[in-house]
C-alpha cells in the first residue's frame with residue numbers, strides 16, 4: 608500500500624526534520640506538511656504539499672482528512688512547558704482538544720497509524736529521578752506535563768476501545784540545528800550552541816547541576832520512524848515509551864563545547880521560572896522497554912552530538 612502521511616505542526620522543531628526524513632523515504636508528494644502558520648523557510652525548501660491547519664478548527668481538519676485520506680498521521684502541534692505556564696488554559700485546550708480531534712478523525716477515516724509525542728514532562732516531583740522507570744508514580748505539576756499524561760491515557764484508550772494503532776514516545780529534550788525549539792524548559796541546550804558560535808558566551812537559564820535527559824534530533828527522528836515501522840505485535844506500550852537519550856548538566860555541555868570552541872564561557876541566570884520545571888523532571892531515564900520491544904539503540908553520545916551540532920550550525924549561522 609502506498610503511504611499518504613499527514614504531519615501536523617510541520618514548522619516546529621520536530622516537524623521540520625521529520626517531514627524531510629519522511630519525504631526522503633516516501634517521496635515528497637506522499638508527505639503532506641501542515642501547520643497553523645505559513646511554511647517556514649526550511650519547510651519551503653523541502654518541496655511537497657503544504658496545508659494550513661488549525662487542530663482546533665474541526666471543520667477545516669475534517670476537510671484536510673477527507674482531501675488527503677492519510678494512511679499515517681503525526682500530530683506534533685503543541686504548546687510546550689514554559690509557554691504552557693504562561694497560557695495554561697490555552698495549552699490544555701490545544702494539547703488536549705487537538706489530540707482528541709485527531710484521534711476521532713483517525714478512527715473515522717480509518718487511518719492505519721497515528722504518532723503522537725509525549726515527554727519526560729509526564730513525570731513529577733514524586734517520580735524516581737534517576738533511571739526513571741516506564742511505570743512509576745507520575746505527578747506532573749506543569750500544564751504541559753499533565754496534558755501529555757492525560758494524552759497518553761487517551762492514546763491507550765483509543766487503542767483498546769477502537770483498535771486505533773497509535774504509537775508514542777516520551778521524548779527527552781531535543782537538540783537539533785535545522786529548527787529552533789519553541790518555548791520549552793530544555794531549550795537552553797539548543798540556544799547554547801547558537802550563542803557559542805555567535806558570541807563565544809552564553810547565560811544559561813538553568814542552574815549548574817541541573818541534569819536532564821536530552822537527545823540529538825537524528826536519534827529522535829530515527830527512533831520515531833523505527834517505532835512507526837515496527838510490527839504492531841512488537842508494541843507492548845500504547846501509552847508512550849520512555850527514551851533515555853543522554854543526561855547532562857549545563858556545565859557538562861559547556862565543557863564539551865569548550866573542547867571545540869576554546870574560550871567559550873557559560874554563566875548562569877537566577878530566578879528563572881523554568882528552573883522549577885526542570886527540577887520536577889527526571890535526571891535520567893530507563894528505556895529498556897524501547898530496547899526490548901523494538902530494538903532501540905542510541906547513536907549520539909554527548910561528544911558526538913556536540914561535534915555534529917557545531918559542525919552543521921557553523922555553516923548556517
Ligand code: SER
Pocket residue numbers: 687688689725726727728751778779780781790791792793794
Ligand atoms: N522539551 C520539552 C520542554 O522543555 C519537554 O518535552 O517543554
